Amino acid sequence: MNPESTYKKLERKFYTRNLLTVAKELLGKIFVKNDGGIVFSGIIVEVEAYDGSVDEAAHTYKGKTKRNEIMFGIGGFLYVYFTYGAHFCSNVVTGTQDSGTAVLIRALEPLEGINRMIFNRFGRDLIKEKEKFNLTNGPGKVCKAMSITKDHYGVDLTGNKIFLLDQPKINDARISISKRIGIKKSVDLPWRFYLNDNPYVSRK
């Protein structure tokens, strides 16, 4: 971790920029949840971008609803949704008012709160060595490990409960770009970004 930037929280202006710019720059930043002193954190290593104005896979494609309304606000808020009857997924809202854009956090490299993440994910305290790469390598796993639920819908990322810490921008040579995973519409958009040298990504 770079000491110069470890404690500098990302501000509103980081999030209100263009979707794809923010998506790519989120790689390497530190995602932090501090809920009553219980701290979880991890390096963002994999994301996907969603834009309702052009992207049929985005939850905002068909207009505003109660579920997606936070995505139509300004950037810098958390959009949490529930899917497949089992999983929550976290997104960072981006752009200006009514842009309907957000970045799905698909994987983290755990930093703090790892023992509690292990218990949240597996219901036990000890894991095999290879299981540490299975803690937060998927959007549902990230939320399960950090206890992120619908209660965190709309949290302001410039506040103190869930926020991101700045880190140096990642060199393009370390970033891979691909099609997004698990969608059935707009499948060819190259809007998935991940660190190609990191073992915590959900898949290469």
Added chain:
DNA sequence: CCACGGATTGGCT
């Protein structure tokens, strides 16, 4: 009111 299916995961073949 009811039917459909999903930005996933984990277990089984």
Added chain:
DNA sequence: GCCAATCCGTGGA
């Protein structure tokens, strides 16, 4: 590699 689990937002009748 294939597929069921499981709930609720969404859209049509």
